[in-house]
Structure formats: structure tokens, C-alpha cells
Amino acid sequence: MDDWTEPGAFEVAPGVHRIPLPLPMDGLRAVNVYAIDNGDGLTLVDGGWAIEEARSLLERSLASIERKVSDISSFLVTHVHRDHYTQAVTVRREFGSHVSLGIGDKPTLDLIHATDVDEDPHTEMLRRAGASALAEEWGDFTADSTPDLSIWDYPDTWLEEDHQIPVGARTIDAVSTPGHTQGHFVFADQAERLLFAGDHVLPTITPSIGFEPVLADQPLVDFLDSLAKVRALPDMQLLPAHGPVTASSHVRVDELLAFHDERLDLCRAAIAANPGTSYDVAQQLPWTKRNRRIAEMDVFNSALATLETRAHLELLVARGEFIRELVDGAWVYTTA
Numbered sequence: 001m002d003d004w005t006e007p008g009a010f011e012v013a014p015g016v017h018r019i020p021l022p023l024p025m026d027g028l029r030a031v032n033v034y035a036i037d038n039g040d041g042l043t044l045v046d047g048g049w050a051i052e053e054a055r056s057l058l059e060r061s062l063a064s065i066e067r068k069v070s071d072i073s074s075f076l077v078t079h080v081h082r083d084h085y086t087q088a089v090t091v092r093r094e095f096g097s098h099v100s101l102g103i104g105d106k107p108t109l110d111l112i113h114a115t116d117v118d119e120d121p122h123t124e125m126l127r128r129a130g131a132s133a134l135a136e137e138w139g140d141f142t143a144d145s146t147p148d149l150s151i152w153d154y155p156d157t158w159l160e161e162d163h164q165i166p167v168g169a170r171t172i173d174a175v176s177t178p179g180h181t182q183g184h185f186v187f188a189d190q191a192e193r194l195l196f197a198g199d200h201v202l203p204t205i206t207p208s209i210g211f212e213p214v215l216a217d218q219p220l221v222d223f224l225d226s227l228a229k230v231r232a233l234p235d236m237q238l239l240p241a242h243g244p245v246t247a248s249s250h251v252r253v254d255e256l257l258a259f260h261d262e263r264l265d266l267c268r269a270a271i272a273a274n275p276g277t278s279y280d281v282a283q284q285l286p287w288t289k290r291n292r293r294i295a296e297m298d299v300f301n302s303a304l305a306t307l308e309t310r311a312h313l314e315l316l317v318a319r320g321e322f323i324r325e326l327v328d329g330a331w332v333y334t335t336a
């Protein structure tokens, strides 16, 4: 298939269909949800974003395989991001489907529901990362964004540690893979060699790391550990949330590990040349496949890049390669 965002329901294995749903105004373009025939109805891995376009396309795509939205008995949601979680909530409200989500994402949901937060938490993270002008812009950017709480209800089940979930005649391994978010799970049907990878392993882009309203101590360490965990599973077809299905989870995990090794080397070189903040280093690094610079990027992507760089520098602090010192409210990193 040339364009993975093309609407429809595409069989990836017997009883399993990939259904891309739209993400208007989003660089990712679409999110794949996967419908698994569970004998009585459907189990969906991820739900899509709770918007009218996604709802009507889900209906039409399911109709093409003679199914209805009301057939969805359960959702296994890989993580709390809106394009994965929120439509599971709205479908549950209509049809009573059961929704599961990793417990590591609970602090993020709690924060969405908190009424006493007057500043988006990323604003302070950006200041600490040495990006004070960007923090100002971020503050303006997020000032009016009051979330619609009705699409952020809590799940029925919190997934805790690794365990097996029966889905009809199948056994699905729920594997905790913190990193992209702290509560991220992947789901593996090892008998059929299918890895429902969410945003943990993406085929054409690298998942964002270190960008969460409630930040883990070491998001990159978590992510690399989770990649090693998935690498230790048998090789499977990669069924990602964004991008086409590919043949080998191992091949892509190896590429992601190599990518982060290379980024760590670039961070070492930048700090060896000049001690500086996460923002200083992020400005020197190339971003995206087109090697763009932060100066050419919008507020959102500049913030992603700055906080991902922070995750790399913090890993090098944890490994004893860097030391950091708070200077005028921002962490400055130096080679140890």
C-alpha cells in the first residue's frame, strides 16, 4: 500500500483489521486502530481521537467488514494520548464497551482533571531547560486550552504489570513499555506473530520522549529499557499506531536503539565543546528526517525537541558522564 492513511479496514492477519482514523491539524496525519475479532464482537487496540470525523470513518470502515461500532466490546488502549484514548471513552458511553489503560498514565489523567493548575506544567520544564522565550510562547499557546473533560473519563481497568489477556480464542500479552508515556503498553499476539505497538515502536518516525505533563525521572532510560524488552520477545509483524505495517519488530527496534546512541554521541560532543542547557544543545542538533533546526520549527515541535534533548542529557547525568548545575533557573550541563 502506498498511503497508509487511506481510509478503510485492511486485513493484516485472519480476524485482525487495521483501520486508519483521521487526525486533522496534526503532523501525524492519522492513527491506526486495530480491530480484533474476539468471537462475540470486537476488541480494539486504541480508539482514535474523539472527533466527529474519526467517529464517522470508524463507522464506515467497520461497515465495510460488516461490523458496527456497537460490536466493540472492549478497548485495549496503548497510552493516554488523545489520539489513542479519547474515542474509547466516547464509544464506551454509548455502548458500554470496557476500556483498559496503563496505570502509569494515571497521573496525567489526574492532572487533566485537576482544577487547581494554573500553568501548563511544560512551561516550567521549558524554563528549567533554558528555553525561557519558548516557555513564554508555550504559556500563550496553552493559555486558552481548557480540556473537554467529558472525553477524559477514567478507564474501567488499570493495566499494571505484564500479564496475559484472553481475547476470544487468542492470548494477548500485555507488556508494560514505559517511555513515550509512563503508562504505555504494547500488546502481543505471539501465536500469530503480531505486535500491536502503539507509539512505542513506530516504523518511520521516532516516538517523542520526555514530553509528559507529569515527567518521569528518566524517560529515556525507561524507553531504552522498554525497547530492550520488546527486542527480547520473538520477532513479529510491527503493527504501529502511526505508519504502515512492517515485517519485523526487531529490525525497527534496532534502528531506534541506534538512533538514540547517535543522539547521545551528538549530545556528548555538544557539551564537550560548550557546557550548556538542554535548549542550547537542542538548537545545535538536527531534527526530523529533513535535518531541520529548532529556529525553523513551530512552538509545539520546538518544545518537543527541547524536552527530548533534556531526556538525553539527564541520561548522561545518570550515567555519571555529565554533571549539572542550576544557573539562573536553568540546568547547565558540563562533562564530568
Ligand SMILES: [Zn+2]
Pocket: 079, 081, 180, 199
Ligand atoms: Zn503518543
